[in-house]
Amino acid sequence: MQKSLHIDPGKCTGCLQCEMACSYDNTGTFNPSRSYIKVFTFHDEGRFAPYTCTQCDEAWCMHACPVDAISVDLATGAKIISDDKCVGCKVCTIACPFGTVNYSQATGKVVKCDLCGGDPECAKACPTGAITYIDADWTGYDRMMASAAKSLPSAEATH
Amino acid sequence: MQHIIIGAGPAGVIAAETLRKCDPAASVTIIGDEPEPPYSRMAIPYYLSDNIDEAGSYLRDPSTHYSKYSIELVQERVEKVDSKAKQVTLSDSSTRNYDKLLLATGSRAISPPIPGLDLPQVHSCWTLVDARHIIELAKPGANVVLIGAGFIGCIILEALVKRKIKLTVVETGNRMVPRMLNDKAGGLLKQWCIDKGIDVHTSCSVESVKAADNGEVQVSLSDGSKLPAALVITATGVKPNIEMLEGTDIKLDLGVLVNHSMQTSNSDVYAAGDVAQGIDFSTGNFEVQAIQPTAADHGRIAALNMAGNITEHHGTLNMNILDTLGLVSCSFGLWMGVDGGEQAELYNPGEFQYINLQFDGDCLVGASTIGKTQHIGVLRGLIESRINLGHWKERLLKDPTCIMEAYIASTQELGYS
Numbered sequence: 001m002q003k004s005l006h007i008d009p010g011k012c013t014g015c016l017q018c019e020m021a022c023s024y025d026n027t028g029t030f031n032p033s034r035s036y037i038k039v040f041t042f043h044d045e046g047r048f049a050p051y052t053c054t055q056c057d058e059a060w061c062m063h064a065c066p067v068d069a070i071s072v073d074l075a076t077g078a079k080i081i082s083d084d085k086c087v088g089c090k091v092c093t094i095a096c097p098f099g100t101v102n103y104s105q106a107t108g109k110v111v112k113c114d115l116c117g118g119d120p121e122c123a124k125a126c127p128t129g130a131i132t133y134i135d136a137d138w139t140g141y142d143r144m145m146a147s148a149a150k151s152l153p154s155a156e157a158t159h
Numbered sequence: 160m161q162h163i164i165i166g167a168g169p170a171g172v173i174a175a176e177t178l179r180k181c182d183p184a185a186s187v188t189i190i191g192d193e194p195e196p197p198y199s200r201m202a203i204p205y206y207l208s209d210n211i212d213e214a215g216s217y218l219r220d221p222s223t224h225y226s227k228y229s230i231e232l233v234q235e236r237v238e239k240v241d242s243k244a245k246q247v248t249l250s251d252s253s254t255r256n257y258d259k260l261l262l263a264t265g266s267r268a269i270s271p272p273i274p275g276l277d278l279p280q281v282h283s284c285w286t287l288v289d290a291r292h293i294i295e296l297a298k299p300g301a302n303v304v305l306i307g308a309g310f311i312g313c314i315i316l317e318a319l320v321k322r323k324i325k326l327t328v329v330e331t332g333n334r335m336v337p338r339m340l341n342d343k344a345g346g347l348l349k350q351w352c353i354d355k356g357i358d359v360h361t362s363c364s365v366e367s368v369k370a371a372d373n374g375e376v377q378v379s380l381s382d383g384s385k386l387p388a389a390l391v392i393t394a395t396g397v398k399p400n401i402e403m404l405e406g407t408d409i410k411l412d413l414g415v416l417v418n419h420s421m422q423t424s425n426s427d428v429y430a431a432g433d434v435a436q437g438i439d440f441s442t443g444n445f446e447v448q449a450i451q452p453t454a455a456d457h458g459r460i461a462a463l464n465m466a467g468n469i470t471e472h473h474g475t476l477n478m479n480i481l482d483t484l485g486l487v488s489c490s491f492g493l494w495m496g497v498d499g500g501e502q503a504e505l506y507n508p509g510e511f512q513y514i515n516l517q518f519d520g521d522c523l524v525g526a527s528t529i530g531k532t533q534h535i536g537v538l539r540g541l542i543e544s545r546i547n548l549g550h551w552k553e554r555l556l557k558d559p560t561c562i563m564e565a566y567i568a569s570t571q572e573l574g575y576s
Contacts, residue, residue, distance in 0.1 A: 009571070038534075038563075040563055040564050040567055041564075042564060042568065049567050049568075049571065051563070051567055060452075060536075063173070063452075063455045063456075063459070064451060064452040064455055066169060066199035066200075066201035066202060066218065066451050067199055067201075067202055067215065067216065067217070067218065068217075068218060068219055068220075085215070087201075087202050087205040087210060087211055087215065087216075088205065088210075088482075089201050089202065089204075089205070089480075090480045090482065090487065090532075091201060091451050091452060091480060092536075093480065093532070093535055093536055094452070094478050094479075094480045094489055094491070094535060094536050094538075094539060095452045095536065095539070096536035096539075097536055097537065097539045097540030097543060097544070098536065098537065098540055099533075099534035099535065099536040099537030099538075099540065099562075099563055099566065100534075100536070101536060102532060102533050102534065103487065103532040103533075105485075105532070108210075
């Protein structure tokens with residue numbers, strides 16, 4: 001069964017270990033600003049929300065890419081960027097309605113979560129279990145994505 | 160079932176792939192008139208700057224992809240569509256019959272009525288052929304005049320500057336990209352270009368281009384300037400390729416009018432991409448958008464309907480992202496606002512930073528930004544999901560940078576709303 005990241009914001013303490021682990025794995029530096037997962041802070045509520053790509057089925061980024069640089073990793077279901085093909089046009093960064101594909105000034109390419117090939121560093125680094133990598137059916141991600149995406153209207157099969 | 164697609168751009172190729180997936184037994188043919196394998200115009204700026212070779216612009220690997228999916232590619236120009244006989248006539252006088260036809264003929268660059276634009280030193284920047292001409296003439300040290308500071312003009316600036324040319328930009332509007340950015344944002348972009356050493360003339364037009372003695376040309380501007388140029392690039396807009404449809408029963412306006420199924424007024428003919436005048440998400444009107452994500456959506460939805468999988472198109476959001484010499488700007492939907500709506504604005508000219516959010520009631524309906532590259536897609540999410548922002552609207556009015564927080568808090572169960 002395919003796995004996906006499960007995020008429980010209620011357990012997040014805002015320690016940013018996930019951002020450190022992600023940036024180190026992907027860029028070789030401990031630089032949260034280059035992490036593909038981002039912890040958003042809600043000061044007024046005293047809450048934190050880690051947030052990254054849900055590897056959605058619609059794959060808005062992949063369909064919008066003009067040079068075939070985004071593909072599905074069949075092992076993990078992740079939508080992955082080919083640096084060799086990406087020209088840095090950024091169309092995918094506006095096509096993704098979740099805001100999880102970003103342009104990297106450092107590389108001139110776009111970057112996004114690739115689930116670390118099936119062993120996500122953010123989940124391993126999280127000390128409180130706010131980020132886990134578990135069977136997709138259990139994550140509730142589908143529900144979360146459905147609530148966010150159901151009114152995205154570009155196309156709905158009527159039957 | 161014989162599906163014919165006219166046009167080998169993104170809309171045509173995505174439609175062909177979708178048809179193959181939905182209708183494995185059908186015959187699928189793409190007819191395109193350009194000499195190269197199907198490629199992306201979006202990649203041309205990166206070809207001009209030597210970041211990629213021509214093959215880097217190809218939509219798919221031409222050596223394997225089309226044969227693998229049994230998609231026939233024909234390199235001919237379609238001269239005529241006979242929608243009664245369900246037949247197209249090609250430039251070699253041969254004919255092809257179809258059961259379902261997709262018009263994905265795209266658009267082409269248009270030139271303003273300025274004398275001298277037919278000289279060999281003048282080129283548009285729309286096709287790979289154009290790009291080769293530009294590369295040939297934009298030699299280091301050459302004087303180059305760019306007519307038009309719209310989307311295409313701005314997106315090729317970096318490539319031109321990298322070629323070490325001396326560049327003058329002439330724009331009839333009072334700012335850069337007037338159809339995508341407002342006065343403040345377009346003015347920031349102009350200042351950015353001036354700071355990078357580009358001679359920018361706004362509220363100015365080109366009056367004529369004349370041949371000069373040295374094999375170059377002289378460009379006369381409405382402000383009295385006379386500029387020498389080895390190359391003049393026209394980037395003054397595009398228009399849909401609909402000429403081969405004149406005299407048919409297919410209803411035309413600015414482009415080919417399509418309904419919610421991407422079907423034209425002839426039930427066996429569909430249209431997609433730059434040529435299609437389809438539903439705009441924000442206005443509900445039928446508009447020509449001519450942008451890559453819309454071409455991809457149109458192509459897929461048209462093909463689903465052609466294959467009999469009835470799929471309704473609910474409108475595409477007009478949006479653009481532009482990198483002008485390293486300064487990234489973007490716009491979404493009704494970025495100019497709506498009557499009676501409110502706006503949130505952050506304007507920090509010293510840092511070349513700008514965010515403008517446009518609300519209709521408690522919903523975000525448009526946005527434009529400069530200098531922001533992180534999480535900007537969420538602006539699409541906020542607009543297209545018509546999220547009722549509630550008290551997050553008040554927060555955004557005070558701090559328009561917190562768009563991700565507003566989206567997360569409005570869509571996820573975080574224990575508060």
